Amino acid sequence: MKLYYSPGACSLADHIAMHEADMTFDRVRVDLKSKLTETGQKFEEINPKGYVPTVEMDDGQILTENVAILSWIARRKSCLTPTGEQGELRLLEMLAFISTEIHKQFGRVFKPTSDAEAAAAREKISQRFQLIGSLMKGDYLFGQDASVADAYLFTMLLWANKVGLEVPQGLADFAQRMRTRPAVQLALKHEGLE
Template sequence: MKLYYAPGACSLADHIALIETGERFDVEKVDLKAKRTESGADFTAINPKGYVPALGLEDGTVLTENIAVLSYLADRAGSLLPDNGMRRWRVLETTAFVSTEVHKNFKPFFSPDADDKRKAEARDILDKRFAYLNERLGDRDYIVEDEMSIADCYLFVTLRWAKEVAKISLPARLDAYYARLKERPSIRKAMETEGIA
């Protein structure tokens, strides 16, 4: 497998998940503005959508979109997403919430033409989403029950954006959760490979 990523982008979640699963894989950095891979390939020939993540599979097919890639990796490795039961659905529910209600609201912080008003509106929404997740986390180490899941991989990335890009103060439990996850070996290794702090 090969993960196409941009440093610190949402593909970091997939990078973390790949390390967590213990699967063998390669990575290739993508310049999202130029739409070129580090080896010089036209990234739009790999993923016509032009954004990461993109996961090249052994049979030559390419899988895109975070929820699909994360679920595929978890099912393939038999970890990070339970086979069945309510915990499986809670992990998928939380992963979808991170994708649709948290990730999308960072758009103004990555858009060069976004004004302060749009950023302030996004901050207000994100504050509410993080307050909900803070309550949902409670006193657990992970966002869904007591084991690392794909939801944690994805949530970590958005919390990093909150701190590093949007300068949002996280609620106390969520902030402590972020600090704990940042010390996890898979996360440290993924960030080191991508050259981000």
């Protein structure tokens, strides 16, 4: 199995989650500007969407998109899903929220068409972080155990730090807790982000 990633991109969430799940996989670095893998292969031959994350299964099947990949990882390692009758649904709900309400907004911060657009996106992200901070049920999103959604949220918090976006203290503390996890440390090391 292979994880196609770009250092510090949203694929970091999948990288962390795969380590949390004790999965065995190869990592293939992708240059998102040139659209080439580290071996020189055209990345769009692997994933026509042209962006990471992408997981190539041992049988050659390709899986893309954070929500799908993180859900798949959680199914393989049930401790990465919240407990309870609606645990899978709550996980999917949070993954979709992070993807659509936070991740997507960062595109308007990283590549704005205007200062006003960037300011509006920053405000929206701040509001969404405030909401997530108020919904946390413990050390992690769903309580005392980390889920795949925590890996995604951590990645978004790294992006917030990169662009100087202040986050609620509870989320800053959460990010520090995440940094102490061996899976996070390993993924950051692999991506050269220590």
